[in-house]
Amino acid sequence: MTTAAPHPDDGLRPIDVLTVVAVTDVTPSVRRVVLSGTPTAVAAAGPTVNLLVPRVGDAAPRWPRVAKDGRIVWPDGAHGVSLRSYTARRQDPVAAQVEVDFVLHGDGPAAAWATAAAPGALLGVAGAGALGDRPAAQLLLAGDETALPAISRILAAAPATSRGIALLEVAGAAEEQPLSAPDGVAVRWLHRGDTPPGESTLLADAVATIDRPEGEDVFAWVAAESAAVRTIRADLRGRWGLSRAQHHAIGYWRRGRAMSPAG
Ligand SMILES: Cc1cc2nc3c(=O)[nH]c(=O)nc-3n(C[C@H](O)[C@H](O)[C@H](O)COP(=O)(O)OP(=O)(O)OC[C@H]3O[C@@H](n4cnc5c(N)ncnc54)[C@H](O)[C@@H]3O)c2cc1C
Known part of the structure; x- marks a missing residue:
């Protein structure tokens, strides 16, 4: 160094x-x-x-x-x-x-x-x-390729007893990566195909089909393009009724906009 x-x-x-x-x-x-x-x-x-x-x-x-x-x-x-x-x-x-x-x-x-x-x-x-995650009995993880490194770390560190689902949006099968997850956490890959990144609604649509698990020991972690995250955050706060302590939903990039100007 x-x-x-x-x-x-x-x-x-x-x-x-x-x-x-x-x-x-x-x-x-x-x-x-x-x-x-x-x-x-x-x-x-x-x-x-x-x-x-x-x-x-x-x-x-x-x-x-x-x-x-x-x-x-x-x-x-x-x-x-x-x-x-x-x-x-x-x-x-x-x-x-x-x-x-x-x-x-x-x-x-x-x-x-x-x-x-x-x-x-x-x-x-x-x-x-920090990643902003928190161990919980029931997990919902959702993200695109930019969030895959974080989701891989969260899954690897999750207690073996965790249950839930990880939704990962990528272009296609060639973009899937092996992930090690607790047995009770299903890993589901969503393929956006020819739709450009940031224009697909796959992640938000998939979250919208999932019912909130029973109990209060629930945590949702979401990171992807900002507009997709906004939609999912609203769903989790509204339909799922999650408190701020029960979710972390952050835009990792913005379609059509640099994250900060080049120096
Ligand atoms: C906490 C955090 C952790 C992150 N971890 C990772 C990570 O591990 N790996 C990773 O790849 N990214 C990660 N990201 C996302 C990354 O910071 C952004 O994608 C960033 O915009 C990339 O910078 P850039 O200089 O390449 O593009 P920028 O100069 O920021 O943007 C230039 C153009 O590229 C577009 N763009 C940016 N990202 C994407 C994308 N993924 N797909 C399509 N178009 C895009 C923008 O909309 C803009 O039009 C993370 C973001 C955050 C906030």
Whole structure:
């Protein structure tokens, strides 16, 4: 791992910079990038992670720095580094490696970076967050390809006694990935076929056919394109009557809009 150069006593610390060690295509549209860093940097890079994505081909990015309160302080002028949210599919501090699965959706700095990623390329990390899940007797998980890394972690960590369903919207059979889930949680793949991502109503339609399980020990976790998530959130709060503590429903991307401007 390299670290961006420190500045003299201005209270700002350098970000962690990870180095690509391997790149594999998990499915036609998902590329897994294995990154190495110090065990501490790897342990801190998830489960959700704020990535600093350099412009393709920029071997010496002008990284931001981080203030004591966690704020990202950008360098003056053009820097070409974009901030994007991702999920560490796997973190292994012993091997000092973290894996991130990028959807190659064709547009945007992060998708472009992943498309071009090769061993030796650099990626910055500026903080991490929680997945927002909570163990419960009855689980509803719903997401698209961008949520697959999170759902795989939630299923792997779920108590063996959990029951429920995981709904996963992908383009087709070639995009399905093996997932290990408790016996009582059914994994159902939904194929949107030729409908472009963000335009299908498959996930919301599937949730709409499911009745709320009995009891209060219920938790729903949803992440996908923002409009789909809005519809599902309204259904879960209305028809299912879930409280805020009983669900986490977050738009992971917005159709036709970059998540934040490129630097
Ligand atoms: C907490 C969190 C965790 C996430 N984890 C992952 C993850 O592990 N893997 C992952 O791939 N994504 C993940 N995402 C989603 C990812 O941050 C967005 O897809 C992001 O927009 C990608 O940045 P970009 O620079 O490629 O595209 P942007 O510059 O943000 O967008 C450019 C264009 O691409 C479109 N676009 C963005 N994403 C998609 C998509 N998936 N399909 C089709 N069009 C798209 C936008 O609508 C826009 O028109 C996560 C998001 C959040 C909030």
